[in-house]
Amino acid sequence: PKDWNMVCLINSKAFSFRYTCLSEAALIYNEQELRHWLKNIHGSKVLKTCFGLSGQGNRHLEESSPSSEILSFCQKEWQQGRPLIAEPWLDRLFDFSTQWFIHP
Numbered sequence: 001p002k003d004w005n006m007v008c009l010i011n012s013k014a015f016s017f018r019y020t021c022l023s024e025a026a027l028i029y030n031e032q033e034l035r036h037w038l039k040n041i042h043g044s045k046v047l048k049t050c051f052g053l054s055g056q057g058n059r060h061l062e063e064s065s066p067s068s069e070i071l072s073f074c075q076k077e078w079q080q081g082r083p084l085i086a087e088p089w090l091d092r093l094f095d096f097s098t099q100w101f102i103h104p
Contacts (some may be wrong), residue, residue, distance in 0.1 A: 012050040012084050022089075027083040033065070034074060037086050038064050044089035047074065050082045060089065067082060 003068055017027055024041050028034045038061070040043070047070070049057035059073055066074070075083055 003102075008101065010100060012082075013048060013052075014050045014083055015084055019090040022087055022090075025085065025087040028074070028086045029083045031071065031074070032070075032082075034066055034086070038066060041086075041088060046070060046087050048087070049077055050085070064081050 014027060017025070026033070026037050028037060028047070042064075045061040047059045047061065052058055059070055061070065074084055
């Protein structure tokens with residue numbers, strides 16, 4: 001691709017996050033935001049990386065405070081300047097995917 005930055009922007013889950021209908025979902029940019037979100041969202045939760053695929057790059061959470069393993073997982077993304085997508089855990093009914101053609 002001629003503009004790799006555009007591909008990265010569009011392929012990131014952070015890009016599509018703006019269209020979410022999950023009111024309890026959030027983009028998490030640091031530990032303080034993570035702790036606040038975990039404390040205020042009840043039940044099972046999931047953290048997703050911006051570029052995880054096929055179930056890779058996800059962490060399922062039950063607790064209301066992050067373990068050292070979860071913090072390590074998050075810090076790797078934060079150090080790259082990427083947020084994590086935090087969502088309440090939902091039972092999957094079906095998957096949906098798209099393919100994009102990007103042109104000038």
